[in-house]
Amino acid sequence: IKSNSLFKKYLGDEKETSSKLINGFYHSGDLGFVDVDGYLFIEARRTDLIVTGGENVNxxxxxxxIxxxxxxxxxxxxxxxxxxxGQIVACAIVKEDNFINEKMIKEILKQQLAGYKIPKQFFFTDILPRTSLGKLEREKIKKMF
Known part of the structure; x- marks a missing residue:
């Protein structure tokens, strides 16, 4: 991102400034795509990417x-x-009923995802914490498991 109104630096954090502001551009770490109509969609943050056996998993x-x-x-x-x-893919799941299980989920995912993207660890829970805006609280969830 580059703009005339872009901030100059993080106050009191030179390390963060130098990692995000490079040659006048702000590197947000957001990952997204542009669709066929030219609309930009932000899907994830680079820090959320999982690197398992050298493969990137969004x-x-x-x-x-799932x-x-x-x-x-x-x-x-x-x-x-x-x-x-290095890292493995894990997931925390809230089920609607007790019929579905880990084995069934893996079998279904094998038809849709590359093998390295299929979670190796499954955790089942009653609720996943979300922010007031409805976003998953990923760090809090990681610490739960």
Whole structure:
């Protein structure tokens, strides 16, 4: 992002300033895409990306696939540290009913996602915390599991 009204620096935080402001451009860390009509959609933040075995996984993509499964009410996909892979894909799920289980979810996801994107750890919970704007509180959820 570059603008005449862009701020000059973070007050008292030179390290953050130098990591975000480069050659007059602000690097937000947002990830998105432009659709065929030219509209920009922001989907995730670079810091939310999961790097597992050298492959990048966008948690939003995995969440969308899981939310399409009948019997799933809510989901949050996040990284868990792993000695072998660096990070693994994990998810916290709120089920609508007790019929759906981890094995069934994995089988359905195999039809939709590359193998490295399928969560290796599943956690089931009654609720996922969200902000007042309805966004998942990813850091809080990670700490829960």
């Amino acid at each position: 948690p939003i993509e995995v969440e969308k696939a 939310l399409h499964i009948v019997g799933i009410r809510d989901v949050c996909v996040f990284a868990k540290q792993d000695k072998t892979w």
